[in-house]
């Protein structure tokens with residue numbers, strides 16, 4: 001903490017709040033760059049950097065400035081919609097470095113991605129394969145394809161973000177994959193390129209991902225023996241980050257090491273789809289305390305950010321550390337336990353329970369680790385304009401998304417004649 005309170009890189013958060021208002025998402029270019037370098041370094045350490053493609057999972061945070069920064073660093077992109085495709089292209093991403101995931105790609109989305117010339121479709125069902133074959137045929141092309149296999153591995157994470165169990169809607173059962181590959185290889189407008197697997201998000205233990213990699217590699221070898229030789233292996237994303245001061249996450253190199261060790265001696269190219277681990281701890285949500293409301297059982301601090309800005313606490317009961325931005329604690333009085341809540345009309349509208357803080361109305365708070373699945377999942381619930389987003393770069397701050405204006409929120413609506 002400096003004299004003028006918390007800083008991101010060289011810039012005081014209090015100054016950002018004064019200039020851009022609150023709530024405001026604040027990202028650090030240096031932190032984004034360092035997170036990406038963490039992956040490159042881990043791959044380099046295993047001699048895999050030259051045959052690996054890091055496809056940033058756009059859903060984690062799709063702001064154009066962030067996509068553009070990763071594109072400049074050499075990243076590819078993992079997309080799940082035509083909207084994300086358009087964003088990546090608008091941000092200067094290379095189409096030949098895009099992989100397209102998702103259980104329900106429409107024919108129009110397939111067409112857009114084929115026309116753009118993406119690297120690969122991660123196909124998630126036998127039916128999707130037929131649709132893609134048909135669409136590629138209508139364009140006179142062959143669609144590059146990986147099958148997303150579901151290895152039935154327990155990722156040991158929150159059930160809402162676990163994707164690799166048999167019960168999940170994602171991918172095809174690994175037991176069925178061999179037959180579907182054979183079918184894929186026989187389709188005239190499909191080019192079998194790779195295999196894909198993503199077992200869930202916010203994984204802190206490297207063992208499930210390594211176990212999934214074993215199952216994937218066994219299938220790759222079995223396919224090769226049958227004459228279906230894959231060019232690349234996509235092991236998805238999922239690496240978790242530290243959300244709580246007292247709950248450290250493994251370093252990127254340590255998390256990836258068991259998986260990478262299995263890939264080092266092989267010939268295939270590798271694809272990774274990290275989202276959260278590239279952006280999560282490079283962003284925070286800056287908010288102001290509007291009202292302090294002592295209660296009989298609990299004391300509430302009502303802030304100007306809410307579940308519509310950051311829905312992870314409401315949705316997953318997720319924890320985000322919350323810290324005071326100001327440095328002048330002397331006049332504040334004793335710390336006490338607060339419920340940090342937003343103004344939205346829902347009891348589930350909270351950003352943190354039971355936080356020990358010394359607060360006055362008007363204080364600024366920083367909700368940490370909010371760079372991933374924060375703004376990307378924000379809504380206009382209660383007709384609240386979505387927050388501004390800024391990126392700090394050394395000593396400068398750039399507005400990368402202006403705050404929405406209220407009139408914009410109903411500009412697409414019309415009344416009956």
Ligand SMILES: Cc1ncc(COP(=O)(O)O)c(C=O)c1O
Nearest residue numbers: 057101201237238273274275276
């Ligand atoms: C197919 C796919 N790839 C990559 C990701 C990115 O995951 P994470 O943000 O956990 O790295 C997700 C989201 O979980 C996903 O569904």
Ligand SMILES: N[C@@H](CCCC[NH3+])C(=O)O
Nearest residue numbers: 059161201202312372373
């Ligand atoms: N939205 C989730 C992650 C979803 C992962 C998407 N496949 C979160 O905030 O943790």
